[in-house]
Amino acid sequence: MINGIISYSLRSVSYYLTVKQKRQAVVQFILLLISSVLDVFGLASLVPVLLVAAEPGGVHSSRFFYPIYQALGFSSERSFLVALIVVLLIFFLLKNIFSTWVNFLQARFTAAVGLDIVRRQLRKYLHLPFWNFTDLGSSSLINSTLQVPNSYVNAIIRPLFVFFSELTVIAVITIAILVYKPVLIAVLAFVLVPTTLLTYRALRARSQAIGNQLNVLRPAALGIVSDLFSGFVELKLAGRQQRFADRLLRNQSDVQDLDAEVYLHSMLPVRIIEMVAIIGVLTIFLYSLYGSTGNGGLIALVGMFAAAAYRLMPSVNRLLTSMMHLKQHQYTIENLELFRAPEYDEMPPAQQLPLSFRHELTLDNISFRFPSQAPEEAPALQNISLRIRKGDKIGFIGTSGSGKTTLMNILLRFYREQQGQVLVDGEPLTPQHIQAWYELVGYVKQDTFLMEASIKDNITLGAPSEEINSERLHYAIAQASLTDFVATLPDGLDTFIGERGSKLSGGQRQRIGIARAMYKKAQVLILDEATSALDNETEREVNEAINALAQTDITILIIAHRITTLRECDQIYELKQGRVIAEHQYQELVQGIV
Numbered sequence: 001m002i003n004g005i006i007s008y009s010l011r012s013v014s015y016y017l018t019v020k021q022k023r024q025a026v027v028q029f030i031l032l033l034i035s036s037v038l039d040v041f042g043l044a045s046l047v048p049v050l051l052v053a054a055e056p057g058g059v060h061s062s063r064f065f066y067p068i069y070q071a072l073g074f075s076s077e078r079s080f081l082v083a084l085i086v087v088l089l090i091f092f093l094l095k096n097i098f099s100t101w102v103n104f105l106q107a108r109f110t111a112a113v114g115l116d117i118v119r120r121q122l123r124k125y126l127h128l129p130f131w132n133f134t135d136l137g138s139s140s141l142i143n144s145t146l147q148v149p150n151s152y153v154n155a156i157i158r159p160l161f162v163f164f165s166e167l168t169v170i171a172v173i174t175i176a177i178l179v180y181k182p183v184l185i186a187v188l189a190f191v192l193v194p195t196t197l198l199t200y201r202a203l204r205a206r207s208q209a210i211g212n213q214l215n216v217l218r219p220a221a222l223g224i225v226s227d228l229f230s231g232f233v234e235l236k237l238a239g240r241q242q243r244f245a246d247r248l249l250r251n252q253s254d255v256q257d258l259d260a261e262v263y264l265h266s267m268l269p270v271r272i273i274e275m276v277a278i279i280g281v282l283t284i285f286l287y288s289l290y291g292s293t294g295n296g297g298l299i300a301l302v303g304m305f306a307a308a309a310y311r312l313m314p315s316v317n318r319l320l321t322s323m324m325h326l327k328q329h330q331y332t333i334e335n336l337e338l339f340r341a342p343e344y345d346e347m348p349p350a351q352q353l354p355l356s357f358r359h360e361l362t363l364d365n366i367s368f369r370f371p372s373q374a375p376e377e378a379p380a381l382q383n384i385s386l387r388i389r390k391g392d393k394i395g396f397i398g399t400s401g402s403g404k405t406t407l408m409n410i411l412l413r414f415y416r417e418q419q420g421q422v423l424v425d426g427e428p429l430t431p432q433h434i435q436a437w438y439e440l441v442g443y444v445k446q447d448t449f450l451m452e453a454s455i456k457d458n459i460t461l462g463a464p465s466e467e468i469n470s471e472r473l474h475y476a477i478a479q480a481s482l483t484d485f486v487a488t489l490p491d492g493l494d495t496f497i498g499e500r501g502s503k504l505s506g507g508q509r510q511r512i513g514i515a516r517a518m519y520k521k522a523q524v525l526i527l528d529e530a531t532s533a534l535d536n537e538t539e540r541e542v543n544e545a546i547n548a549l550a551q552t553d554i555t556i557l558i559i560a561h562r563i564t565t566l567r568e569c570d571q572i573y574e575l576k577q578g579r580v581i582a583e584h585q586y587q588e589l590v591q592g593i594v
């Protein structure tokens with residue numbers, strides 16, 4: 001059972017450490033051990049010194065100190081004792097400097113490992129297949145990339161060090177006592193081992209359960225807080241703010257209760273062990289009172305038992321606490337293992353190839369089904385073949401759920417077709433072209449991603465000012481029909497747009513998305529028109545930008561919910577249940593011929 005969590009944690013840690021870090025860990029462990037042994041030695045050395053100091057003529061009668069006293073040529077006990085105290089002081093000073101250095105090394109080491117794990121988690125989530133990614137909420141992502149690595153370092157890696165160093169200290173003390181007084185070991189083992197095991201057994205399942213509960217409650221709290229504040233307007237108008245606040249408070253009340261229980265658990269082992277040690281002392285003592293053996297021997301045994309137990313107790317306590325930490329945070333090990341299998345890794349190959357788009361973008365007999373779809377369900381896209389010439393303006397219409405966004409995600413390579421292929425100028429678009437392809441395409445989503453930053457930052461996606469090409473920036477703003485709007489702003493391009501663009505209208509937001517695509521010189525622009533909140537003004541603003549772009553040789557693919565958005569389109573494809581069922585011209589649609 002103890003073995004279970006320790007070997008599970010060790011296997012996990014060894015997965016994350018590089019060969020060099022493993023070597024460092026071994027060195028750290030040895031240093032930690034030396035530091036612990038020095039601690040034990042330091043405390044143990046105080047007793048004989050105090051004993052000789054307390055008794056007049058103590059040095060002369062000491063079998064240990066007297067030879068040293070003589071060899072060093074001391075003439076008075078007092079000066080010998082002063083020298084002894086100075087030596088002790090220097091020893092403690094050096095020991096503590098050494099221990100602090102060891103702690104420093106260990107802190108640096110675990111911090112470096114923690115950073116590596118955050119890096120790995122980020123890399124993992126950034127290269128997750130898109131449908132896996134979209135299944136995860138932002139609160140779960142924040143938890144997995146920030147909180148979990150932190151807890152893993154504090155509650156798995158550090159306790160493992162503690163566990164092994166304390167285990168070794170206990171072993172060293174045990175061997176010392178074994179050599180000195182074997183019977184004492186029998187008594188100690190009889191008293192301490194079952195207590196430790198029973199305490200651990202009693203708390204282990206609860207510790208793990210608390211950890212698991214906290215792992216659910218904490219990300220849930222992030223989710224509620226985020227809904228509560230981002231939905232400020234809607235929740236206030238609906239009179240629902242208090243309900244969300246109450247949900248958060250219920251969550252936090254559970255978190256606080258569990259945290260309190262964790263705190264209590266951390267205090268319990270030392271109390272239990274102390275109690276049992278005292279019972280041990282008193283039992284021997286009682287036995288000596290009523291037993292037949294000579295009292296002197298037993299009273300000495302009681303003294304030694306008490307001293308040994310006293311020294312062992314903190315180590316046993318730390319051992320137990322570290323095991324409970326491991327149990328409580330076992331969920332972090334499990335969390336880090338999520339999505340670790342190679343099939344979740346969509347990291348593009350390092351060797352990237354160039355790609356040019358001069359003539360034609362082809363979708364050749366594309367079929368795609370989501371992994372979550374049942375085999376009897378029709379694929380989300382079926383046998384789609386399209387040829388889009390460079391500079392074409394293409395519209396996509398169809399009822400909700402007909403597959404328009406899925407098709408764009410295929411084009412953007414967020415999804416990979418199971419059948420068919422996407423070709424650019426006759427060349428299949430492979431993962432090796434992904435970087436070049438992403439330089440060519442721009443995507444303006446229904447809910448354009450906006451940062452809480454200036455307009456300039458939002459268009460350049462936070463490029464440092466020395467890297468910003470201002471000519472291109474002004475071109476992008478003009479192309480997105482934003483010039484007049486920017487001119488009205490007090491700080492121009494440096495105006496802050498509020499969180500998620502809260503100070504902008506819907507049309508302005510979409511046009512910032514268009515400017516972003518233009519700034520990066522996208523040659524293919526995918527526009528996903530917003531279904532909701534598309535008032536006439538917004539539509540006019542977006543259409544104005546599209547009309548301006550129609551004069552360029554940029555290829556535009558528009559998913560439209562309003563026919564008027566498609567005025568400039570050369571072709572309009574209608575999708576239904578994952579198939580292209582018709583091809584239209586704008587005039588036909590407007591005149592209601594179809």
Ligand SMILES: Nc1ncnc2c1ncn2[C@@H]1O[C@H](COP(=O)(O)OP(=O)(O)OP(=O)(O)O)[C@@H](O)[C@H]1O
Pocket residue numbers: 131134370372373380398399400401402403404405406407
């Ligand atoms: N991650 C997913 N896993 C499983 N099925 C999905 C997933 N995303 C979308 N679908 C399904 O695929 C189908 C096509 O969805 P898609 O979003 O492409 O439609 P759409 O035409 O863009 O709709 P809308 O106009 O409402 O945006 C729908 O039936 C949808 O339920």
